[in-house]
Amino acid sequence: MKPLYKALFVAASMTFVVACSENHLNDEAMQPQKTSSARIGQPGGEDRCATMKVLSDKLAENPGLARSMEAIEAHTQRFIAMEKGNNGIQKSDNNQKPGNGGGDGKPGNGGGGGDTGGGGTTDPAVTITIPVYVHVIYNNSQQNISNAQIQSQIDVLNKDFRAQNNDKNSTPSEFAPLIADFNIQYSWNTGDLIRKASSKSSWGTNDAVKNRKRGGSDAVAGYLNIWVCNIGGGILGYAQFPGGSVSTDGIVIGPEYFGSSALGSNFYLSAPYDLGRTATHEVGHWLNLRHIWGDGGCGVDDYVADTPMSDGPNYGCPTYPTVRCSSNDMTMNYMDYTYDGCMYMFSTGQKSRSRAIFTPGGPRADFATVTP
Template sequence: MKRIFLTLAVAASVLVGCQENAKDEALPTQEAIDMSDFYVETEEVSQKGGFEQCQSMRVLNRQLKENPGLYKKMYDIEYATRKTITEKGKPGGGSGSGDVDVTPIEDGLGIINIPVYVHVVYSNSNENISDTQIASQIRVLNEDFRAQNSDLNLPSGTTFANDVTDAEIEFTLANTFRYSNSKTSWGTNNTVKQAYPPITPETHLNIWVCNIGGGILGYAQFPGGNSVTDGVVCSPQYFGDTGYVESPFNRGRTMTHEVGHYLNLRHIWGDGRCRKDDFVEDTPSSDAANYGCPSYPDVSCKSADMTMNYMDYTYDACMYMFTDGQRNRMRAIFQPGGARASMLN
């Protein structure tokens, strides 16, 4: 009897020890997911140069007021994104300094291909952009997200040469839909999406090309928003680099920027001065957007701004890179259970 009791006691102690070890092993992952800097709603940012460039954050602010549950959804997506990056590679969340060694995570996804539906909504012949112009935009997206753009020429002396990355994300045009409509300005309240709803947004990127008006180039919906408004809107004169395009936003980078938002990237300056960040460690903190074609280095928050990043507001000719941290962040949402994982099925 004593021998049996002793055996049971030893087994119990081993079981408890295993449970304690299991708890200990689980704790570091949980503790590593620091969400203390998370934010969603942002300040209103004044624009320069007559262009209301990207309206994605203002659209998000409005959606947060209209949908009280959106904050929680975006919090959960952010948590899952940081957890994926923490478990599969070096960190990609938290306060960015721009001098952190972030490497591409090994996520096992290979090259991600996103099928695209383009909805052309036009009130005149110029807005009814050609198939050639549409093809040029798909080409630009592929070049930019694969770091195959011919203008990838970092200026001498920049500290960002090691941060340029191939996101391994590609885009394929699945179909184009054309709609004639007498409406001459669609604004940013998703009216165009209500008139022409997205098609299978869970598996396709939907893009609406229409005159937004007010000098607005484009806007996108972040992961977590309502599926009936999911996608990206772009004014026709800033779509692609061939045909009906207007300088200085005539190289298709408006869509590169907006698709970045669609894939969960924030603006490079975090929409909140030096005290807020874009949740990417290898992009430096900045106090505001950059415009035009700044000379390097353009310094704010005690470091050089990454003005050539696609998620800033510089001219198309002066933006030409994503970073490894941004790559990791975009790809994390395609992991099983991720916000855009259904696009891979």
């Protein structure tokens, strides 16, 4: 088991901000302003910047967000400890867990849930169905992607989060027993869609696309909102972690990275990010998952016990084993930065972390009001 920092999740997030060049973020429209995570297309050091920069900026802007995220982390760690106890596994020392002893487990303004006052499930065998609302904001006909391309992305999400993707069989034997079915599925129909033409050529990461008054489209309550637009700056997508404002809750993805070329033809997609894994990655953040390397060095954790320590992202299609921090990297995990065709699993620990937000009092508990 990896050691976990004693510091609270938010304090750790602010401490381990990566010092990086911001040459690609000088334009005010490109400045990250929300509690989000960005996946960037060009391999290089700048890829390390976006996630922690966005999170740090939003925490500095809104001190109340830190308290909300502290409470969410405390809630998450209590659920994980309870789950281990129910499985007959000896609980870890509470002092090793971030968030214990802080907050009351009832995060307010949780984003897509908050202090729900009802709903939620603690049973990981319950299948949670999350309705999706898609906002296509386009500047040209290519960006106005087809319904078929949208459906191909929903199909990828359902396969990836249920561990029904065929490429999971490529997982090395070291990690194969950890492959997790989240028991989370996604529903979408053509009525849950808005298409809006825009003269804006790129939207950046300041959440303007999520605001009708700024030319975008407002979030629809009760849905996982997905905005499909050209972000610019080489960014494939970004997400809002639980704890942010409901009005901006959801994920944003470039049109050429939304959908799968393996599930249709004549789609507007760009290889090697053309298999729908950008959405899988960003929805992972929306479900409270951190990057697999914890956005720091060997001592920085992603708050998941079964993912190996690492000191940075992997790019392209790494060979196995890729050794960092004296262990083999789980390069095929969806929360790394590899090409779409080279990521194909979530871990059991990641499932536990994500399911915690759907438990009573969790920030997304309202989504779990379903029949098993």
